[in-house]
Amino acid sequence: MEEKKAVALQETKNKSLKNRKFRELWNRPGYLIRRLHQIHLGLFAEECKDEDVTPVQFGMLSVLASGVEMDQLTLSMSVGVDRVSGADVIKRLERRGLLHRNRSEVDKRARVICITPKGAEFVENVRPKMARAQAKLVAPLTEEELAELERILKKLVEANNDASRAPLGVN
Template identity: 45%
Template sequence: MPDQSDTPEPPDRWRSLPIFERPGFLIRRLHQIHVALFAEECAGENITPVQYSVLTTLDHLGTADQTALAQAVGLDRTNIADVLARLSKRGLIDRRIASDDRRMRLATLTDAGRLTLERLAEGASRAHLRTIDALPPHERQAFIDTLKRLVDANNDVGRAPLRLS
């Protein structure tokens, strides 16, 4: 039996399918669902999933320049600047100009940012679990691995490619 990837897709295949069978629609819909679950589980902190990603990335990286941070979380330069400005205004991160390169802006998690991450830990974990909870436990890691493979394979076509390391 030939591999399915060897058989060309008819150009109208996806259009002929109901919308709830199209990968793009399903990915967008799952994202909407996860954002809603995150908001529910982390209510009261006024943090978005993207802001949470930035905070957790800074927690792992320590001090990071905006470009490296944008690449680590898959945001473009304009969006990372907006996210960092909001987090800075709330006192969750510190921003400063790099002493060795005045064009570079550095960000660091503050103590308030660390405390926020601690308060968010259980809620964010529940949101992640609830997003994949419909899958039997033995399928969850396979699902994550498949998502990672798709992101890795298509990373270069995104508006803000991740720095894969």
């Protein structure tokens, strides 16, 4: 009983501690992550302004660039967006002639997505620009900090994967 009380008290303490800690926007991890996401979008857009492409669009194309074919859902999941968002992105990429959406012979519900030669060329063209955006994003860090950041981010994404609305590896 005594122990239980002590635990409850400790939990209350932790809770109010966290409430205090997260009181300012600047101390909320979620806020910092949102800001960094915005910054990456900005850097990516700047590097790729001639190509007019977004990180998600490039992500999809670079998955397809190895020559694999897959349905819309698999493709969406492999870049970590939900089915509907993915379908939108795919539609826009099709409109630009960077990929094909073929009806599957095996499964009449599915659309099989494959990259076009134009799309493959596009990927190789954009890849160095994407890499520059990534490099700029983490440029302020030392090598040790970058390694630590990547380790922690991967840990968080792996551990919380099911909390996302577009969890990976579900299908």
